[in-house]
Amino acid sequence: AAQEGFDTDEVAADLTGGGHAPLPVLAVVGRPNVGKSTLVNRILGRREAVVEDRPGVTRDRVSYEADWNGRRFRVVDTGGWEQDVLGIDASVAQQAEVAIEAADAVLFVVDAVVGATDTDQAVVRLLRKSGKPVVLAANKVDGPSGEADAAALWNLGLGEPYPVSALHGRGSGDLLDAVLSALPEAPQLDFAGAGQGGPRRIALIGRPNVGKSSMLNKLAGETRVVVDSTAGTTRDPVDELIELGGKTWKFVDTAGIRRRVHLTEGADYYASLRTAAALEKAEVAVVLIDVSEPLAEQDTRIVSMAVEAGRAVVLAYNKWDVLDEERRFYLEREIEKDLVQVRWAPRVNVSARTGRHLEKLVPAIETALEGWETRVPTGRLNGFLGELVAAHPHPIRGGKQPRILFGTQASTRPPRFVLFASGFLEAGYRRFVERRLREEFGFAGTPIDISVRVRE
Ligand code: GDP
Ligand code: GDP
Numbered sequence: 001a002a003q004e005g006f007d008t009d010e011v012a013a014d015l016t017g018g019g020h021a022p023l024p025v026l027a028v029v030g031r032p033n034v035g036k037s038t039l040v041n042r043i044l045g046r047r048e049a050v051v052e053d054r055p056g057v058t059r060d061r062v063s064y065e066a067d068w069n070g071r072r073f074r075v076v077d078t079g080g081w082e083q084d085v086l087g088i089d090a091s092v093a094q095q096a097e098v099a100i101e102a103a104d105a106v107l108f109v110v111d112a113v114v115g116a117t118d119t120d121q122a123v124v125r126l127l128r129k130s131g132k133p134v135v136l137a138a139n140k141v142d143g144p145s146g147e148a149d150a151a152a153l154w155n156l157g158l159g160e161p162y163p164v165s166a167l168h169g170r171g172s173g174d175l176l177d178a179v180l181s182a183l184p185e186a187p188q189l190d191f192a193g194a195g196q197g198g199p200r201r202i203a204l205i206g207r208p209n210v211g212k213s214s215m216l217n218k219l220a221g222e223t224r225v226v227v228d229s230t231a232g233t234t235r236d237p238v239d240e241l242i243e244l245g246g247k248t249w250k251f252v253d254t255a256g257i258r259r260r261v262h263l264t265e266g267a268d269y270y271a272s273l274r275t276a277a278a279l280e281k282a283e284v285a286v287v288l289i290d291v292s293e294p295l296a297e298q299d300t301r302i303v304s305m306a307v308e309a310g311r312a313v314v315l316a317y318n319k320w321d322v323l324d325e326e327r328r329f330y331l332e333r334e335i336e337k338d339l340v341q342v343r344w345a346p347r348v349n350v351s352a353r354t355g356r357h358l359e360k361l362v363p364a365i366e367t368a369l370e371g372w373e374t375r376v377p378t379g380r381l382n383g384f385l386g387e388l389v390a391a392h393p394h395p396i397r398g399g400k401q402p403r404i405l406f407g408t409q410a411s412t413r414p415p416r417f418v419l420f421a422s423g424f425l426e427a428g429y430r431r432f433v434e435r436r437l438r439e440e441f442g443f444a445g446t447p448i449d450i451s452v453r454v455r456e
Pocket of ligand 1: 030031032033034035036037038039139140141142164165166167168
């Protein structure tokens, strides 16, 4: 959003769009080679999901924002999962299970030409058990002669098979209409009360073994736990309401924490999927980091996911009970070096095992949520910007000196600012503006987004 013309409509869109509203989640599941990725690209209307892939590299991105007939939803593509996983049947079922759990509705893709296989049948059983809405895509129906193959899939007992050609687009409109009617308007959890007295929604995230389930148990064990039954799943609670510090909090997507999927291959990928799903439904992310081990690339990736999702962030350094002096020294340096992107996040040093300092979690979460919801009145913002520009003008570039003319905070949760400038503002200057904004107005625990509109 760097160099754009001055456009009040866009600002209006910013003001109403928010950009980070939770979206319902559609998981696309099925055997390898049935055409899931092709179909996801078809849904997205672009080639993004597949083409970026390098062979043998697990995809980083697991979900994509889609839009059909003006309704937005999130598509979780499981097409990249198969690559390294041994034992296709077992892995398809496991993938499906994880994906189904994270989704509000499932698009089950079957190769109509091949017909239903035993693996497909195994997925059908999982789908039934989940009770989630399912749309059945009978793919590779490239022409009218394939319709009979599609009809044969009625016997899967999942209702109407939608004949589609992911490759050519045939039937995809009807399929997407069916997907929209299967998806709830909003995610399955009630967001109506968001920010208006309903319990705040927390995602506990972090790579496997950092202590998420230990922390959840410790927090739940010491207080009243109410299982949230609104999700209506047949087995584990999706969310749990836990009373902490005199308030009720909703821990989202806890089924994924409590039911640990034991996997060797692809474990990172499942973790990413769960993280994306939990973030989608949360307001604040508590990112657990294991201090007994060096910071891993996966840790920073998870932190980035929370920031990119626009959630409030708290860093919980867990296993503090086993931190030794040497490690402690390196830890501080790692934080400086690898976690600069969230230097604004409140930090708690805890032990899920002993309960050490867990009582500090709630104040940290409250601080982060407060920052996340801060709104700076336009008058105050422009007073601040005026002083900033006078004291620290943008460096002169090519004989020109771009100036910030004025600004407005377009939205909260997280705070997003639109600055109007007389020329392009370079990255260093923008970072400086962000730093000064934080110094002036707080914003602890929240990413902030600054976009610049150039006024010709
Ligand atoms: P995934 O493993 O389920 O994600 O499957 P892909 O999307 O990678 O597709 C597997 C293969 O099937 C590719 O060669 C696709 O080009 C092909 N394919 C996908 N959809 C269709 C379709 O609708 N018709 C035909 N004929 N081929 C398709
Ligand atoms: P998850 O995969 O993130 O849910 O992690 P778990 O809660 O299953 O914890 C992984 C391992 O770390 C288990 O053996 C826990 O007992 C251990 N663990 C979790 N929290 C702590 C802690 O605060 N201190 C110590 N020493 N071990 C912990």
